[in-house]
Amino acid sequence: MTASPIQKMAEKTPPGMARNIKGLSDRTIAWIFVAPTIFLLLAVNIFPLIWTIRLSFTNYRVNRPNKDVDWVGLRNYERILNDPDIWNTMQATAHFLLWTIALQVLIGFALAYLINKKFKGNDLWTTIIVFPMMLSPAVVGNFWTFLYQPQIGLFNYVIAFFTGADPASFSMIGDVHLAPWAIIIADTWMWTPFVMLICLAGLRSIPDSIYEAAECDRASKWRQFWTITIPMALPFLMLAVLFRGIENFKMFDLVVQLTGGGPGNTTTLTSIDLKREAFEKWRTGYSSAYAVILFVTVFGLASIYVKALNKVKER
Amino acid sequence: MKNTHLTSVAVGAIMASGVASTALADGHATELTLCWAAWDPANALVELSKDFEAMSGHKMNFEFVPWTSFADRMLNELNSGGQLCDLMIGDSQWIGGGAENGHYVKLNDFFDANGIDMGDFIPATVTGYAEWPKNTPNYYALPAFGDVVGWTYRKDWFERPELQEEFKSTYGYDLGVPETLQQLTDIAQFFQGRDIDGTTVYGAAIYTERGSEGITMGVTNWLYNHGFLYENPDKPYDLDGFVNSADAAAGLEAYKALYDTATPPGSSNWYMGENIDAYRSGQVAMQMNFAFIWPGVEADEKVGGGKSGYFPNPAGPSGQFAQLGGQGISVVAYSEKQDAALEYIQWFAQPEIQSRWWELGGYSALSAVVEDPSFVQSQPYAQTFLDSMAIVKDFWAEPAYADLLIPMQERIHNYVIAGEGTAQEALDGLVRDWTEVFEDEGKL
Structure with a gap:
């Protein structure tokens, strides 16, 4: 042997x-x-x-190493949860999250649906559409800063062309009402292709035989879309929402490059605010409590969402 | 003749390299690193320092950081006891922290031993850049670069007869250098949206930046002149009623009015660089900026050579003041090359080096240079520089300077740019923030 x-x-x-x-x-x-x-x-x-x-339970400040560190109990948490500025920041983050996800899912799915149809130049168009997500967020931020320039920006001129308004009469990143939309547009431009790719994977995973059976049953295209395409692509859509939700909850670079969190605090998202507290104001204990609150929020929401996702997949 | 020059240069070079080699061989020569902001004067200093290298044999390295991250980068370096910088040209407001936290070497003995007299420098620069506590003879820096916020304007536009006529008929006085902040606002509003040579131009580029120190350096020019005080003159750190007086709130409202009515669209986060760009590209009739930009304006093809004029920050209802800029040069306490760094300061303090510093575009703070009869005629902006340096006021120079600056940036920006709340609420909030900082510091 x-x-x-x-x-x-x-x-x-x-x-x-x-x-x-x-x-x-x-x-x-x-x-x-x-x-x-x-x-x-x-x-x-x-x-x-x-x-x-x-x-997070102390008053520690990293820029004052010689100062005594006191145990402050839940004071940091109490101050954060009672701070109207932080709630405004949370609101700005929620606004950014909801709109970017909604737009990216809608446009991304529509693009995926179109790309999924076989046509000439299909691959070329896919490559072109995917291009924005290959860029660095810092580059995209700078690029959109120029596009939004009131005097020379292409974006303002396009809007002016369709509305007849003076291009210099509005400033996308300098106006408190427009700035939140400015970051939503830039993020949607950059990350819709990512959602599109996930949706495309979902659409291509649906066997043709199901559509053929539906055709035999004389189901209309509209009915096929709502009873076959959407339910079978739903887990993929939900996955895309999860990824984009987590990513945009911690959004920092693109927004800092575009608006710096301004004007005022209108585009100050939680991650930008947290960075300011931790590394500009050096309130280490306070910012630790802030980070813990954000961690618990994201972790909690993500856990609930993943459970829902699993249920959808089991169906 | 040419050969003689070449020979002189060659001999000079050989001598310089000889001195350098000897110094290196003796072990006295070393490599010094000087830290400063990345801007035009820094380039002038590199040029100037070549003389020091040739004379001493020491090699100069430079660490220049863009203004927007200068304070973050360098204060972290100092707070962590870093040895990157042997010499630091730190902002005027850092002097308190530099002294109290032991970052800077106290220079009194060195000055005494080498005949460097602070009385030879412009008094405001000594107080602003070198002393801690203020108004006491404790020196932690040598005034290195005098700077102050002032104004640049399009003289060629102001002199157009049709504009002068229209302005006078609208406002009832001549279009010219504004004497008051209200006049400046009138002029800025007059130019706002005006068509000049087929281009739409705007009134004024002012400081609005939020991330570092921009809007604070701008708004203080309005606040000081409306009666804002940092504290009760008779009771240190007593803020209420001084920071947030009704007059101070009126000053803040006036700055917001200027921003709302007479600045270029999209100028919601502008500081030095953006203002320079707007002015050079012919977008604005006036720009607020530190005096360091004036040599660059004069040299500019589009706006230099007589097309621009300069004036100090105009007066307000409570006086005429301007925000101090500028820096002193200090020896970093963590440096292992303090002797060589002190040599640099000794060399830099010499009157002939200070004269050359001014020639290269650096604003010397040495009285002998600025009081020289030829000084005023030496540059079109020289008189404005002198006038401006006579009316300076500075931000807090406390060790907690950064903690004091952040809430001011936030409160002022949120009110002026985002229109949140009222001027009075913004300043009341600032009093609360600053009080908290001073309580944390144990000063209240």
């Missing part, structure tokens, strides 16, 4: 090491392999999280 490769390998193990390994259970060996990864995760994820929670 010839020895298997594993046996050959085992025979080559130095006797000293073999003596040490002998007697270790599979479970122990598995732990030995997994331990470095767990250690790394603890060091870079879990420990900072625990440390942040701990700091």
